[in-house]
Amino acid sequence: MGKSLVADYDSGGLYVKDAMLLLKKDKNLSLKYLLGIINSRLLTYYYQKFFITIDVLKNALLSLPxxxxxxxxxxxxxxxxxxxxxxxxMMELNKRLAKAQTPQKKKI
Known part of the structure; x- marks a missing residue:
């Protein structure tokens, strides 16, 4: 837990541990859009300035602008x-980064 917003996208139906908020898929809206918004520096800044708890709380997430x-x-x-x-x-680049075996490949 921390005072930073972090979201992830699961397209494979994998096991989720310590998940705080799961959303139903909307046929008109990609969750990837929401992922980009929640992981943005702007929303993290807003969250840090306007919410005083250390934990990222569900009601706080739901009240984000x-x-x-x-x-x-x-x-x-x-x-x-x-x-x-x-x-x-970004998701594709993170997959490639995770597979990289050498420091040189991690910089590409």
Whole structure:
């Protein structure tokens, strides 16, 4: 536990230990979008400034200022797609980093 927001994405239905909040999949919204928002430095900063507990609490997460997007708007849909693409890229890079065997490959 700590005073930092950390979220992860499980696409394989793996065992989850110490999970605080699990969300149902929404057919219109990728959880990867929410993952990007929760793991952002901006939301972590907000959480650290406005919540005084050491633990990341469910009610605090639910009260974070995450504005729902109107995906019928081309501008908001573009922002949504960019966030999802960035999260997918980070997930792929983290997989490659985990497989890297040498310090040189970890820098690539």
């Amino acid at each position: 995450i504005i729902p997007l109107d995906l019928s708007s081309p501008t908001e849909k573009a922002k949504y797609e960019k966030m999802v693409n960035l999260v997918e890229r």
